[in-house]
Every structure is written in C-alpha cells, then in structure tokens.
Amino acid sequence: MKRFTAMLLLAVGLLLPGMALLAAPEREPAGEPDAATEAEAEVMRTPRFEAVRVYVDVGRTPLAAYQFQLHAARGEARVVGVESGEHDAFRQPPFYDRRAVERGRSDRVIVAAYAEPTVAAAPAAQADADAGSDGLPTGRVRVATVHMLVTGAADTEYAIELQAASNVEGTKFKPTITIEKGTADEPSMPKRD
Amino acid sequence: MSRRCRSAINLLLAAAIAAPLVWMTTGCTPTGSHSSTHHASYSKSGESPAKAVDDAATASPVDELWVIARPDGLAPHPAGDAAPAAQEDDATPGTGALMTTMPGEEKRIAVPLKHTRVDASISAYIATVDVQQQFHNPFDAKIEAVYVFPLPQNSAVNEFVMTIGDRKIRGIIREREEAEQIYNEAKHQGYVASLLTQQRPNVFTQKVANIEPGKAIDINIRYYNTLRYEDGWYEFVFPMVIGPRYNPPGSTDGIGAVGRGGHGLSGQTTEVQYLKPTERSGHDIALTLDIDAGVSIEAIESVNHRITRRALDETRMRVAIAEDDTLPNKDFVLRYRVAGETIKTNVLTHRDERGGYFTLVLYPPKDLDRVARSPMEMVFVIDCSGSMNGKPIAQAKDAVVHALKQLQPGDTFQVIRFSNDASQFGPRPVPATRRNVRDAVSYVKRLDGHGGTQMIEGVKAALDFPHTPDRFRFVSFMTDGYIGNDRQIIGEVRHRVRDSRVFSFGVGSSPNRYLMNRMAKAGRGAAAYLALNDDGGAVMDAFFQRISHPALTDIELDFGDANVRDLYPRQIPDLFVGRPVVLTGRFEGELDRAIRITGRAGGRTINIVLPPDQRGEREPHPALASVWARAKIADLYDQLQWDPDEALVEAIKQTALRYQLMSEFTAFVAVDSLTRTAGEFGTTVGVPVPVPEGVKYETTVQEN
Numbered sequence: 001m002k003r004f005t006a007m008l009l010l011a012v013g014l015l016l017p018g019m020a021l022l023a024a025p026e027r028e029p030a031g032e033p034d035a036a037t038e039a040e041a042e043v044m045r046t047p048r049f050e051a052v053r054v055y056v057d058v059g060r061t062p063l064a065a066y067q068f069q070l071h072a073a074r075g076e077a078r079v080v081g082v083e084s085g086e087h088d089a090f091r092q093p094p095f096y097d098r099r100a101v102e103r104g105r106s107d108r109v110i111v112a113a114y115a116e117p118t119v120a121a122a123p124a125a126q127a128d129a130d131a132g133s134d135g136l137p138t139g140r141v142r143v144a145t146v147h148m149l150v151t152g153a154a155d156t157e158y159a160i161e162l163q164a165a166s167n168v169e170g171t172k173f174k175p176t177i178t179i180e181k182g183t184a185d186e187p188s189m190p191k192r193d
Numbered sequence: 194m195s196r197r198c199r200s201a202i203n204l205l206l207a208a209a210i211a212a213p214l215v216w217m218t219t220g221c222t223p224t225g226s227h228s229s230t231h232h233a234s235y236s237k238s239g240e241s242p243a244k245a246v247d248d249a250a251t252a253s254p255v256d257e258l259w260v261i262a263r264p265d266g267l268a269p270h271p272a273g274d275a276a277p278a279a280q281e282d283d284a285t286p287g288t289g290a291l292m293t294t295m296p297g298e299e300k301r302i303a304v305p306l307k308h309t310r311v312d313a314s315i316s317a318y319i320a321t322v323d324v325q326q327q328f329h330n331p332f333d334a335k336i337e338a339v340y341v342f343p344l345p346q347n348s349a350v351n352e353f354v355m356t357i358g359d360r361k362i363r364g365i366i367r368e369r370e371e372a373e374q375i376y377n378e379a380k381h382q383g384y385v386a387s388l389l390t391q392q393r394p395n396v397f398t399q400k401v402a403n404i405e406p407g408k409a410i411d412i413n414i415r416y417y418n419t420l421r422y423e424d425g426w427y428e429f430v431f432p433m434v435i436g437p438r439y440n441p442p443g444s445t446d447g448i449g450a451v452g453r454g455g456h457g458l459s460g461q462t463t464e465v466q467y468l469k470p471t472e473r474s475g476h477d478i479a480l481t482l483d484i485d486a487g488v489s490i491e492a493i494e495s496v497n498h499r500i501t502r503r504a505l506d507e508t509r510m511r512v513a514i515a516e517d518d519t520l521p522n523k524d525f526v527l528r529y530r531v532a533g534e535t536i537k538t539n540v541l542t543h544r545d546e547r548g549g550y551f552t553l554v555l556y557p558p559k560d561l562d563r564v565a566r567s568p569m570e571m572v573f574v575i576d577c578s579g580s581m582n583g584k585p586i587a588q589a590k591d592a593v594v595h596a597l598k599q600l601q602p603g604d605t606f607q608v609i610r611f612s613n614d615a616s617q618f619g620p621r622p623v624p625a626t627r628r629n630v631r632d633a634v635s636y637v638k639r640l641d642g643h644g645g646t647q648m649i650e651g652v653k654a655a656l657d658f659p660h661t662p663d664r665f666r667f668v669s670f671m672t673d674g675y676i677g678n679d680r681q682i683i684g685e686v687r688h689r690v691r692d693s694r695v696f697s698f699g700v701g702s703s704p705n706r707y708l709m710n711r712m713a714k715a716g717r718g719a720a721a722y723l724a725l726n727d728d729g730g731a732v733m734d735a736f737f738q739r740i741s742h743p744a745l746t747d748i749e750l751d752f753g754d755a756n757v758r759d760l761y762p763r764q765i766p767d768l769f770v771g772r773p774v775v776l777t778g779r780f781e782g783e784l785d786r787a788i789r790i791t792g793r794a795g796g797r798t799i800n801i802v803l804p805p806d807q808r809g810e811r812e813p814h815p816a817l818a819s820v821w822a823r824a825k826i827a828d829l830y831d832q833l834q835w836d837p838d839e840a841l842v843e844a845i846k847q848t849a850l851r852y853q854l855m856s857e858f859t860a861f862v863a864v865d866s867l868t869r870t871a872g873e874f875g876t877t878v879g880v881p882v883p884v885p886e887g888v889k890y891e892t893t894v895q896e897n
Contacts, residue, residue: 047378049382078375080365080386080864080866081365081862081864081865083360084360093361093362096363149864184867184868184869
C-alpha cells in the first residue's frame with residue numbers, strides 16, 4: 001500500500017507540472033515581449049480590404065454564362081462589392097447571393113452573370129482572353145472581382161467552386177476556375193486628370 | 194429577350210436548383226408579363242384637372258468658361274467673360290474650386306453632384322427606373338460627398354452600382370449598422386467607397402468617400418414602383434427635391450433644413466442644405482421615360498415641366514424633360530390617359546424559386562354610379578405654416594372655397610387651420626346654409642401662411658370631436674406635408690380616425706407624398722395632389738364626384754382553391770369610383786380560379802365574380818417580387834408605429850435582405866479595395882439643393 005501510494009504521488013507529481021507546462025502559454029525570456037505575435041494579433045484585429053480576382057479558362061469554347069461560390073477557408077471575409085469582368089461581354093457587374101455563415105462573421109457568396117454578346121472586336125487591353133465567336137470570351141478571362149473586408153487570419157485563404165458554366169447554346173461545360181488575391185497599391189498622391 | 198439570353202438563364206436557374214440558392218435577378222429586361230385580364234367591370238374616363246403642357250422645346254447651348262481659382266493668387270481670366278470663383282464657404286474644402294460664373298447670372302456654387310440622369314420605363318402599371326448620379330470633385334483636395342434626395346415613397350430599391358472610370362462594382366445589401374461600419378472603415382483607410390441609406394420611405398442619403406480632385410464617380414440606383422391610376426389617368430412621379438421640413442421642438446430624428454454650409458444647425462440627424470434664391474449649383478437633371486401602355490395612349494401631360502415626346506406607335510411613347518427645364522427644384526409628374534371606357538380588372542403574376550407573386554388591380558363596378566349620395570359632414574383642415582406661404586396656401590384656399598360652394602343642403606361642415614396651434618371656424622360643424630358658407634368663405638380667404646407646422650394639433654382638432662352617425666364624415670387635409678414627425682402624424686390619424694375617412698391633398702411642387710399617402714391609407718381615404726399649376730377647382734370637382742358616390746366598403750376576396758397568402762395591404766381599402774385598389778400577394782400552385790369580391794355600398798351587399806383569363810406565353814416580371822416585398826415591409830413599418838416590437842424590426846431586416854431591398858434597417862455599400870487614396874479622408878461636402886419651386890427660403894430654412 002505504501003509503495004502504491006508513493007507511485008501515485010510520483011505520478012501526480014510528474015503529471016501536474018506537465019499539464020501545467022502544456023496549459024501555460026509560452027513564455028519569452030523575461031524582459032522581451034513577443035513582437036511577432038503582437039504584430040500578428042494586431043493584423044488579425046484590424047479590418048483590411050482586399051480583392052479576389054476570379055479567372056475562368058474556357059479554352060476554345062466561348063463563355064456565355066457562369067456561376068461560382070466563394071468563401072474564406074481561413075480568416076473571416078465579408079463581401080463589400082462585386083465587380084465586372086475584363087471582357088466586354090461581362091462589362092456589367094455580376095449578380096450575387098450572399099449568405100452569412102459561421103457566426104455571421106463571414107460570407108459565402110454566390111456570383112453569377114451572363115454575357116452580353118457584342119459584335120465588336122475585343123478590346124486590345126484584354127490580357128489572356130481572346131475574342132471568340134459572337135464577341136464572347138475564350139481562353140483565360142477574368143470574369144469578376146470580389147472585394148472583401150477581412151479580419152482574422154493574417155493571410156486569408158479562399159475556396160472557390162465553379163457551379164455552372166455554359167456556352168451560347170446553353171450547353172454546360174467545365175472550364176477551370178482560379179483566383180488571385182490583390183490589394184490596392186501603396187496609397188497614391190492625389191492625381192489630376 | 195434573346196434566345197441566347199434565355200438559354201443562359203435556364204442554365205443558371207437549373208444550377209440554382211441544384212445548388213441551394215435564393216433566386217437572383219438575372220438582369221434580363223422582360224419584354225412582357227403574364228397578365229390575366231378579367232371581364233370588364235367599370236371605368237369612367239374623364240378629363241384630368243391638370244393643365245395640358247406639351248411643348249417641343251428647343252435646347253439652346255450655354256457657353257461656359259471654367260476657371261481654376263486659388264487663394265494665393267488668382268488665375269488670370271479672359272476679360273469680360275468670366276470671373277474667378279470666390280472662396281467663402283467653410284464647407285468648401287481645399288484651396289480652390291472649379292467653378293464657372295458669368296456676368297449678370299446667379300452665383301454658381303461648386304458642388305460634388307454634377308448631373309442626375311433618369312431612365313425610366315413603364316410596362317402595364319409598373320415602372321422600372323434607373324437613376325444615375327454623377328459625382329465629381331471640383332476641389333483641390335479629396336472629399337466625401339453627401340447627398341440627401343427623394344425617391345417615390347413606394348419605391349423598391351434593389352440595385353446599386355458604383356462606377357469608377359470603366360469599372361463597375363455592384364454594391365452589397367447589408368444590415369444598416371454593418372454597412373455603415375464597413376463604409377466608415379473604408380473611408381478612414383482611404384478607399385473609394387459608397388453608402389446608400391434610407392431615412393424615410395421617400396428620403397435617402399448617398400455618401401461617396403475619397404473622391405480625388407478632378408475625379409468622377411457615378412452611382413446607379415434601380416427601383417420599381419407601381420403607378421397611381423385615377424379617373425382614367427395613370428400618373429408617373431419622379432421626385433426631385435425634399436421640401437424644407439418643420440420639426441417639433443425637442444425632436445432630433447427629423448429632417449433639418451439648413452442653409453448651405455450650415456451643417457449641424459438644425460439639431461437633426463439628417464439635414465438637407467438649401468441654396469439661397471440667388472445661388473445655383475449647376476446640378477441639372479435629364480429624364481427620359483418610355484411608356485408601353487399596352488393600349489392606345491389618348492392624352493399625355495406634364496404637370497411641372499416642359500417635355501418633348503415622340504410616339505413610337507399607338508401604344509408606346511417616349512417622353513423627355515426639355516433641355517431648358519432641367520433645374521431640379523420640382524417633382525416630375527407625368528399623367529397619361531389610355532383608351533377605352535371600360536377598364537378591366539387586371540392580374541399580373543410572376544413565379545421563381547421563391548414561389549409565386551401577383552399584383553391585382555381592382556376597379557370599382559360601374560353600378561356604384563347609380564347609388565344616391567348620402568348627407569356628408571365635411572371637415573377642411575388647412576396648413577397655415579410658413580412653408581405654405583405664397584402660392585401653396587393660395588392654391589389650398591382656392592380649392593377649399595370651391596369645395597364649400599359644392600356642399601348641398603343637408604350637409605354640415607367645419608374649417609380648421611393649424612400652424613403653431615389650431616383654431617376653427619366654429620365651435621362645431623355647422624349646416625351648409627348659404628349664410629354659413631358665405632361666412633366660411635370669408636374666413637378662409639383671410640388665412641395666410643406663417644409659423645411652425647404643429648400638424649398634430651390639426652389632426653386632433655379634425656378627428657377628436659363627436660361623429661354624427663347619420664352622416665359620412667370626410668376630413669380633408671390641405672398641406673405640403675413639410676414636417677419631420679410624419680410617422681407620429683400617421684400614427685395619430687390611425688389612432689383617432691374611427692368612422693371618418695381622411696383625404697390628404699398634397700399642395701405644391703414637391704409635397705411630402707409619403708405622408709400624404711400614408712395618412713390616406715391610415716384614414717381609409719385617398720390622396721390627391723394639387724400642384725402649383727393645377728386648377729384647384731377642378732381637383733375639388735373630381736374629389737366631390739368621387740365621394741358623392743359611396744365606395745365599396747368592407748371588401749373581402751375569395752380566391753377559391755388557389756393557395757393565396759400574405760396579401761397587402763392587409764386591410765383592403767374602400768373602393769371609390771374612378772380609383773382602383775392595388776393589392777399584392779403570394780400564391781402557391783396556380784392562380785387560375787375565379788376571384789369573388791364581396792363588399793357593401795349604399796346599404797346593400799355587392800357581389801362581383803372575376804373569371805380567370807389565361808393569355809399567351811409566360812414571361813418573367815421580376816419586379817412583382819420586389820413590389821410584393823416592398824408592400825410587406827411597408828405593412829411591417831405601419832405596425833411598428835404603434836407596436837415598437839423588435840421582432841417587427843427583425844422581420845423587416847430579413848425581408849429586405851432576402852429580396853435585396855433598401856429599408857431603414859438595411860443599406861447598400863460598395864468598396865473599391867483596389868483604389869486607396871493617401872492622406873486623411875478629406876472634407877465632407879453636403880450637396881445643397883434648391884428649395885422647391887413656390888416655397889420661400891426665408892421662412893423655411895435655418896441659417897447661421
């Protein structure tokens with residue numbers, strides 16, 4: 001009995017400090033605050049704005065309509081604007097349906113648009129998008145930009161799912177969808193036209 | 194709608210069903226709507242009391258010279274043509290402004306709002322209106338522009354797009370507090386952002402932050418609303434200016450009227466800045482309206498503006514404000530009459546993933562014409578406040594004098610005036626004898642406009658005295674409605690109306706139509722408008738013609754097997770001769786059964802059966818869903834006036850968010866996260882507006 005009690009006391013004596021170590025926050029050497037952690041915490045608390053550019057690569061099939069769902073996989077993001085694409089056919093800003101998820105702090109947004117075909121040639125300023133038939137884009141084209149207000153993670157990550165894409169006949173197909181994050185340039189001095 | 198468009202939409206809808214999704218507007222403009230037209234009930238064509246105005250005005254170019262003025266040395270200017278702008282207003286930021294002045298002209302004031310463009314179209318009795326506001330920064334430092342403006346009180350605002358150069362960003366509808374937080378954060382961080390909020394159903398505030406010098410930002414708003422129909426005439430209204438409101442002492446949630454740069458003077462949370470009569474801003478307005486009446490358009494007239502018009506065919510017309518009449522100081526009111534003595538009760542339907550929506554326009558049966566007139570007790574309530582001074586009160590007095598002379602033996606009447614207080618012609622209603630009418634006419638002619646607008650006193654005086662049971666009491670308010678406590682007034686009318694009927698006559702070029710319509714609704718009466726150019730006598734003749742025939746009261750509708758719910762207005766108004774009742778509701782399944790209407794008139798029960806009438810291919814009419822949601826929100830607001838329940842507020846929010854509509858608890862916000870400007874967010878510049886035509890600046894606007 002005495003031996004058992006001693007072993008029990010030893011185990012408790014070992015466990016408790018171990019649990020205390022696990023529970024206690026890491027401590028920096030006395031006198032030196034954790035600058036990196038504090039800075040990161042500040043970034044996480046401060047609301048900031050960024051853009052998510054959405055690209056669809058349709059290959060040679062002219063794109064007539066699309067729908068995708070976007071949400072933040074890491075961090076909290078709220079939609080503050082949905083911008084039109086780069087091709088003339090998608091010049092009007094897309095439509096959206098926004099659903100708040102997870103404590104109402106982050107959005108899951110569905111964005112959709114249909115093209116307004118033009119017979120004019122595609123503008124020379126387009127990057128990868130080529131003018132397809134009926135003035136609809138082919139190749140890789142930015143179809144929308146979703147503007148976000150983010151908090152939480154210092155580096156927000158997004159998840160996107162292409163829900164539908166169709167050609168001018170209404171036939172569904174499966175292009176590739178990708179995203180790129182963007183932020184404003186460094187604040188510019190006021191410019192005059 | 195193109196086949197390609199339809200194919201793309203079908204795909205999106207199919208995807209929407211597969212992925213749970215609240216239906217979104219696809220944006221295709223419908224070329225028609227599914228309409229069930231029932232057999233003829235009643236119509237009476239008549240002449241509109243408004244004077245016909247139909248001029249094809251020729252625009253004359255105005256030469257302008259832009260001069261940049263700086264405080265540390267004025268830029269030289271061509272002799273005799275222009276003068277540099279003087280910097281005297283604390284609200285004008287920076288060190289200079291782009292301005293124009295011409296010798297002998299009114300002083301031009303630099304303002305951030307350059308131009309408003311309105312493109313409207315009418316299909317059946319639903320208007321789709323696109324409003325584009327062009328903001329620019331004429332100053333040397335970046336600014337935030339703030340513009341308080343009106344829209345129709347039944348407008349369903351559901352689209353908001355910010356345009357920067359060739360980039361278009363669609364704004365997001367959010368709960369108001371959240372939208373304001375987002376906007377303020379963006380503003381303080383230097384981002385270009387915009388925010389649209391609603392203070393009243395007919396008063397909105399647009400803010401645009403971080404407009405850099407010389408840059409322009411456009412805001413596009415889209416709304417739907419149903420048109421008024423009366424005595425054979427449809428009426429389309431685009432309000433342009435908010436009249437200076439009187440706010441009872443101690444109130445802070447009203448709408449203040451201050452001089453240019455006088456922000457904060459009124460103590461109200463919302464303020465409108467007004468230009469002096471000798472000032473003008475250069476902000477002008479362009480408006481085009483495409484009418485597709487579906488039947489021949491017989492006559493058309495503009496009440497306040499000169500217009501150009503072009504008939505596309507018998508049933509379609511394009512109207513525009515003449516280029517020399519673009520000062521936005523009076524509402525645009527267009528009336529048009531369509532062909533046919535017999536107007537048919539009409540049902541429009543629309544269905545999407547959220548369910549079915551319908552709008553029913555109910556016309557009074559012709560038989561009501563033959564029922565004899567009963568003795569009436571007429572109470573005339575005349576607004577004698579300062580804002581009515583001049584032409585408005587002259588109009589109101591003329592109309593009341595004309596009405597007094599229409600009274601018949603057996604009628605009784607009372608005349609009440611109100612401004613800071615209320616007083617009346619006699620201690621109680623008096624018989625309409627020749628002598629009493631003569632004395633009352635003298636009393637009315639001696640009235641003038643000055644003082645505040647304690648309309649509550651007028652309401653109490655008009656509704657609180659005992660009602661004579663053998664007479665139908667009609668209470669007519671003659672007012673411009675320029676008050677800040679409109680919701681309190683509406684609540685008081687509802688509380689005190691009992692068996693009376695309230696008719697509200699909105700007087701002037703820009704009356705408070707929200708107040709007029711809501712008072713009439715609360716009082717189970719009707720609203721009418723007396724513009725400065727209208728013939729008051731003719732308006733009163735039409736009014737008496739309407740009330741002389743008893744309305745169909747206690748109306749009930751039976752939709753048979755159809756599953757109909759959420760019908761608004763919940764209390765179906767009385768049906769007066771010449772004025773239809775518009776109802777909106779939801780349905781499940783099909784709405785193809787006969788509709789049975791029951792009501793009472795002249796002491797007997799009237800039954801009307803409306804058989805179904807299927808016609809043509811169904812086309813989506815997405816406005817109907819917004820129109821229904823807007824009606825639901827209005828109903829919830831009405832309940833909120835006498836029952837301040839948080840659950841009602843939440844219901845308004847959820848409805849507005851689900852249908853992406855503006856309300857007092859939701860707002861549109863848009864942020865361009867790719868454009869960030871340097872420095873502090875700049876000076877806030879309110880956009881000053883002219884006082885409505887006919888209203889005196891000196892008696893209505895607060896200055897330093």
